[in-house]
Ligand SMILES: O=P(O)(O)OP(=O)(O)OP(=O)(O)OC[C@H]1O[C@@H](n2cnc3c(O)ncnc32)[C@H](O)[C@@H]1O
């Protein structure tokens with residue numbers, strides 16, 4: 001049995017981790033963890049760093065064997081803003097497993113607010129980040145934030161297992 005610290009209280013992220021790793025010999029605990037980056041990350045680098053910071057903070061906070069952080073952001077590609085999503089898993093002995101997930105173009109109507117410094121979840125409203133996410137909205141409910149992050153969690157944990 002290993003212990004895993006989940007670096008967020010956001011239900012979409014927490015359930016993505018808990019449901020994915022349900023059958024594994026893991027004791028899971030959620031920890032409110034700061035990302036250490038902007039509330040609205042603006043690049044893949046910044047988004048990935050936010051996930052890493054949350055994973056490390058959460059793991060250290062409860063001295064767990066493993067920590068995981070998940071972070072959403074946007075980046076500019078060929079003049080269009082895309083959503084991006086990253087997960088990072090860290091271990092007590094310094095292993096780091098990072099994976100990125102679904103990336104989708106954002107419609108122009110949302111990007112004006114982003115450029116004015118607003119957070120995407122505040123532009124869309126309705127607590128979207130804690131529910132189906134922008135990915136859920138833009139895929140007409142087919143790929144929810146939980147499902148998208150579950151894929152990332154599965155990938156990080158798979159890489160962790162492969163290396164034990
Ligand atoms: O910080 P916590 O409490 O964990 O939850 P959060 O919803 O703020 O999650 P992030 O910091 O990872 O998200 C960064 C921003 O992107 C927003 N967002 C919402 N849905 C998204 C999606 O599908 N992909 C990327 N970013 C999304 C999110 O609400 C934030 O404004």
Ligand SMILES: [Mg+2]
Nearest residue numbers: 035038039040
């Ligand atoms: Mg946030």
